[in-house]
Amino acid sequence: MGMEENLxxxxxxxxxxxxxxxxxxxxxxxxxxxxxxAFYVTAAGVVVxxxxxxxxxxxxxxxxxxxGYEFLLAFSWGIAFVYLFAERKFQVPVAGAFVIPxxxxxxxxxxxxxxxxxxxxxxxxxxxxxxxxTIHVTTAxxxxxAFAFSFGIGLMYLWKVASEKSGATRGLAAxxxxxxxxxxxxxxxxxxxxxxLTLCIITGAIWAEFAWGRYWSxxxxxxxxxxxxxxxxAYLHARFxxxxxxxxxxxxxxxxxxxVLFTYFGVNYFLSGWHTYASE
Amino acid sequence: MIQSQEEREDASGTNRGLVDxxxxxxxxxxxxxxxxxxxAVASIIGTVIPQNGDPRQYGSLYSLYSALGLxxxxxxxxxxxxxxxxxxxxxxxxxxxxxxxxxxxxxPSLPTGAESVGGLATERPEPVDELARxxxxxxxxxxxxxxxxxxDGKHYIYADKGRFGLWGSLLSHVxxxxxxxxxxxxxxxxxxxxxxxxxxxxxxxxxxxxxxKDENLEIQVNDFRTVxxxxxxxxxxxxxxxxxxxxxxxxxxEIQVNDPLEYRGYKVYQAFYGSHIVxxxxxxxxxxxxxxxxxxxxxxxxxxxxxxxxxxxxxPDFDPARGMISKSSEPHNPRIVFVVYKGRQQIDARAAExxxxxxxxGGLAEVTFPQYKPYTGLSIRRDPGxxxxxxxxxxxxxxxxxxxxxxxxxxxxxVEAREGGSRLHVGGTAAKNKIAFADEFQRLxxxxxxxxxxGMEA
Numbered sequence: 001m002g003m004e005e006n007l008x009x010x011x012x013x014x015x016x017x018x019x020x021x022x023x024x025x026x027x028x029x030x031x032x033x034x035x036x037x038a039f040y041v042t043a044a045g046v047v048v049x050x051x052x053x054x055x056x057x058x059x060x061x062x063x064x065x066x067x068g069y070e071f072l073l074a075f076s077w078g079i080a081f082v083y084l085f086a087e088r089k090f091q092v093p094v095a096g097a098f099v100i101p102x103x104x105x106x107x108x109x110x111x112x113x114x115x116x117x118x119x120x121x122x123x124x125x126x127x128x129x130x131x132x133x134t135i136h137v138t139t140a141x142x143x144x145x146a147f148a149f150s151f152g153i154g155l156m157y158l159w160k161v162a163s164e165k166s167g168a169t170r171g172l173a174a175x176x177x178x179x180x181x182x183x184x185x186x187x188x189x190x191x192x193x194x195x196x197l198t199l200c201i202i203t204g205a206i207w208a209e210f211a212w213g214r215y216w217s218x219x220x221x222x223x224x225x226x227x228x229x230x231x232x233x234a235y236l237h238a239r240f241x242x243x244x245x246x247x248x249x250x251x252x253x254x255x256x257x258x259x260v261l262f263t264y265f266g267v268n269y270f271l272s273g274w275h276t277y278a279s280e
Numbered sequence: 281m282i283q284s285q286e287e288r289e290d291a292s293g294t295n296r297g298l299v300d301x302x303x304x305x306x307x308x309x310x311x312x313x314x315x316x317x318x319x320a321v322a323s324i325i326g327t328v329i330p331q332n333g334d335p336r337q338y339g340s341l342y343s344l345y346s347a348l349g350l351x352x353x354x355x356x357x358x359x360x361x362x363x364x365x366x367x368x369x370x371x372x373x374x375x376x377x378x379x380x381x382x383x384x385x386x387x388p389s390l391p392t393g394a395e396s397v398g399g400l401a402t403e404r405p406e407p408v409d410e411l412a413r414x415x416x417x418x419x420x421x422x423x424x425x426x427x428x429x430x431x432d433g434k435h436y437i438y439a440d441k442g443r444f445g446l447w448g449s450l451l452s453h454v455x456x457x458x459x460x461x462x463x464x465x466x467x468x469x470x471x472x473x474x475x476x477x478x479x480x481x482x483x484x485x486x487x488x489x490x491x492x493k494d495e496n497l498e499i500q501v502n503d504f505r506t507v508x509x510x511x512x513x514x515x516x517x518x519x520x521x522x523x524x525x526x527x528x529x530x531x532x533x534e535i536q537v538n539d540p541l542e543y544r545g546y547k548v549y550q551a552f553y554g555s556h557i558v559x560x561x562x563x564x565x566x567x568x569x570x571x572x573x574x575x576x577x578x579x580x581x582x583x584x585x586x587x588x589x590x591x592x593x594x595x596p597d598f599d600p601a602r603g604m605i606s607k608s609s610e611p612h613n614p615r616i617v618f619v620v621y622k623g624r625q626q627i628d629a630r631a632a633e634x635x636x637x638x639x640x641x642g643g644l645a646e647v648t649f650p651q652y653k654p655y656t657g658l659s660i661r662r663d664p665g666x667x668x669x670x671x672x673x674x675x676x677x678x679x680x681x682x683x684x685x686x687x688x689x690x691x692x693x694x695v696e697a698r699e700g701g702s703r704l705h706v707g708g709t710a711a712k713n714k715i716a717f718a719d720e721f722q723r724l725x726x727x728x729x730x731x732x733x734x735g736m737e738a
Contacts, residue, residue, distance in 0.1 A: 126516045126537035126550075184715050191712070195680040202673045210538045213472075213549045213661040215669060216463070218354045220327040227327075230320040234313055240711070241309040267327070 002059060008052035009073070009119075013111055015045030016080065016104040023096035030175050035093035042080055042100060049077045060121035063134045069119040071264070072110050074141050076103040082145030082192075090185045092177055098152030132207035139200035144260055146193030147232075151257035153186040154250035161247060183245050186253050194232050201225050224263040231256045306372040315366045322362065326353040355467075363460060370457045374450055381446050390429050390436040391692040399707025402728055408435060408702045411728075412695045415704070419691070419724060433697055440690040445712075448683025455676030459669050466665030476554060476655040477501045482524075485546075488660060498524040499548065502532070504656040505609060506553060506596075512605030517550050519656040545662045552657030557591055557616060563645035571650075579621075582645050589640075589647055590619040594654075598631055616649045687712045691724055704728055 022038035025031075052073055057063055080103050087093055110119065156176055163173035176182065204222070205215040216222060235252040238244035244252070305311060329350050335342050338351070349356030391397050404411050412435035416426045424439040473490035477483055478501065485495040503520035522532040523543055533541045541548040554575050562569030565584030572580050574591050581588045597607040598615035607613075615631035620640050632638045637648045689710035696703050706725055710717035 126514065129516070130538045181715065188713070188715075191684045195677070195684055198680055199677060202677065205673070206670070207538075209666060210540070211549075212551065213540065213547050213659055213663075215666060218326065218331065223323045223327045227320045227323050230316050230323075234316045234320070237309060237313050237316070241313070 002055075005052065005055050005059065008048055008055055009107075009110070012045055012049040012052055012073070012076070013104070013107045015041055015048055016076065016100055016107060019045055019096070020101040020104045023093070023100055027094055027097040027172055027175075032093075035096065038096055038100075039084070039087065039093065042096070043084060045103075046077065046080045046084060049073065049080065053077060056121060062129075063137070067118070069110055069114055070121075071137070072106050074137060075144055075264070076106045078141030078143075078145030079103040079106075079148040080145075082142060082149055082189075086146075086149055086185075086189065090181075090188075092153075092182075092185065094176055095149070095152050095156060095185075098155050099149050102148050102152065127211045130207050130210060132203050132210065136200060136203040136207060139196045139203065143193040143196035143200055146189045146196070147253075147257050147260050150186045150189035150193070150253045153182055153189065154253035154257075157182040157186065157250040158247060179246070183249060186249060187239060187245075190232055190235060190253060190256070194229075194236065197225075197229055197232065201229060220267045221263065224259070224267050228256065228259040228263055231259050303372060306368050307376045308369075309373070312366070312369045312373065315362060315369060319362055319366065322353065322359060325350065329353070363463075367457055367460045370453050370460075374453050374457065377450060381450055385443055385446050388427065388438055388440065388690070390427060390438045391694050392436075394694045394696065394705040397692045397694050397705040397707040399705065400725070400729075401703060401705045402725075403698060403701060403703055404728060405701040408433065408695050408697050411435075411702045411704060412437065415693055415695070415706075415728070418727065422724065424691070424724075435693075435695040437693040437695070438690065439692075440688060442686045442688045445682050445686035445688040448679050448681070448686070450679070452676050452679025452683060455672045455674070455679055458672030458675060460672075462665040462668030462670075462672055464665070465668055466663040470661065470663040470665065472659070472661045474551065475499075475658050475660065476552075477658060478556065478653050478655045479504050485660065491660060491662075496526050497543070497546065498527070499658070500524065501656060503534075504553070504654055506654070507609045508596075508606050512602075517553050517656070519550055519658065521548065521658075523548075545664060547661050549659040549661070550656065551659035553655065554657060555594055555652060555654040557594070557649060557653075558651040559589065559591060560648045560650060561589065561645060563587075569646075585641075585644060586623050587641055587645060588621045590621065591649075592617045592619050592629075594652055595631065600631075614652065616652065618647065618649075684712075687717075689713075689717050689720070691721070 019038045019041040022034050022041060026034035026038060053070075056070060056073070079099060083096065083099050083103075087096065156173075157179060160173045160176045160179050160182060163171055164179065177185075204225070208217070209215040231252065235244075235249065235256060238252070239249060329345060330337060331354070332352050338345055342351075345351050349358055353359055394401070406414070409430075412428065412430070415437060416428055416439075419437075419439045420426050422441075424441045425443065426437065426439040428435060428437040430436075471491050473485075473488035475483060475488045477499070480501065482498055482500040485491045485497040485499075486493050500522040501519060502522060503518075505518045507515045507518065509515045516536050518534050518536050520532070520534045521541055523530045523541065530543060531541075535541050535548060535550050537550050540550070556573050557575065558571055558573050559580055560569050560571045561580060561582055563582050563585055566582075570583065574580060576591060576593055579588050579590045593604065593616070595604065595606045595615050595617060596609060596611040596613075598613045599607040604617065614634055616634070617629065617631045618638075619626055620628035620630075622641065628640055630638055630640075632647065632649055634652055635648065635650050637646050639646050687710060689708065691706060691708040693704060693706040696705075706728070708717065708721045708724065
């Protein structure tokens, strides 16, 4: 990995770290200026993050979404990018304290746990040389970004409700938007992400059909993307039919995002581990 | 949904038999939700327990897993039954909901009275007709579709926007159903076979295990190449194939990964590759020697000794300076790298020329590779369900887009006469996007809420 690439990565990492810190300060101190600065720092982070992705695609000569490092860089981009728009739309700067740390933690994982060799651009294996890859992963970034935000909102909701129940009128949660508003925002984000997740799965299937002649083969990654999809589908149905709002909806948003993370990390680290263990 | 159920009961009389009760169970969302979660949980199990593995890797649990259908779970009968139940549920839900949606879409019901409107009521100075006309015009201007009726001196108004969103969930459910049907068609109506084929060879589809025995297609492999990059990694595989039907040439195409050959519903994929390497080994105890046909990575024991030869790798353009990385993709200096073991210890490693004998272990034995024959690995499939699946995916996506990006909202109003003017009852509902609708509703009723403001817009 070249020096410029490394520089861009650490600049992105620093920007999200700083933004996360500012948002958390805003959560505690409630000085609007902090949230404003944090917003611009996040925006700067997205710019550097975009540059890091662009640099990688120039260096590697393909859309930079093929190994763990590249995907995490794209994942954090999706979270921060969706965040910028949704914060403006829903006017909930305090959510930054919950969402931006997620983007930062993903990059922290790269910084701590990935060796330079793992981060390096590697030539694509033949099956990955497909235009479907681009659209497949772009849709994943948007869907995962929206789900990460709904996860943050879910946490805020539970915190808010717990503090209301305990009768606290002061404290951090008092500054959160009303619980109904949080609930609605959480839903809107999932409603944004769900069609993109569907598109992501479908484009993956089309690509698999071209590459291997099998649009669906039940491999663990595919299956976990389906499980994630089923969790969000259940969320949407329960919401409309049984009026599952509030805490139950917040929990489902949290479970849904955990399924997203598991699809990414768990399948690679836990399930493959089990397979190696089982075959020895 | 409630309305359509009532209708059905009316049509069939009061006789609610078993069929009706089953119908009711299947039309319930509770079952749908339960099935979604059950399939999710089952799928989790399927990713934790290795699928289609070697019996040994399950150990003592093998017979239990096998009896429960957990070894090939996604093809087991109970998983199929779950998917079938989900399909039934989707079908009946869709069937039940369609008439109600159509009614709401084409001719929704006007409010029946002031009480049914709910929402807020406000006094206005204008006469009933004028106010009703003004409300209708304003809402129309804001993009609403307006129905109105005047009865007993009162005006009843219904208006809505984004009505195509009503079809969203129905279309996405139809899409899911079509995908499931496509999957079943592929499962039962499709064929699949794999064939390693050396360059120059012709094989019949009928001879490929898994393909129909009466198929009269043939494939002739004209060429097969592996293309390497500078760093020795594989860039791609190319197979030049000629397809024949009843011995007649149909087409010639160079296929690669992501670009299969297609004919009559069959697709021929570049799926794997390999080589048949002939190795002849003679030793002091076996001067006649033996010839073996092996693949890269195979180990051949040398008869009568504790030696073994690992046939490691074929390198098309060998250059000692580059070691294991081929200089080019062309066979300018083809070598076969082999490793000699004595017991478990590696004692030698060499790059042999094709056909040239190599003496190993201080003359104890001799290895020759007279032939190297690469083969292309073709996977041949026919899946009549795949286009059905794409069709279902398209419906699913259209449905989701309608469902989540176009939201249906409706407002109802009743205008009635009051002394010195009229009274407006107005209420609005939206199933989704309530926060945005609350703002929009303010715009819809804005001119009527502030009686202290100077008149209304013209």
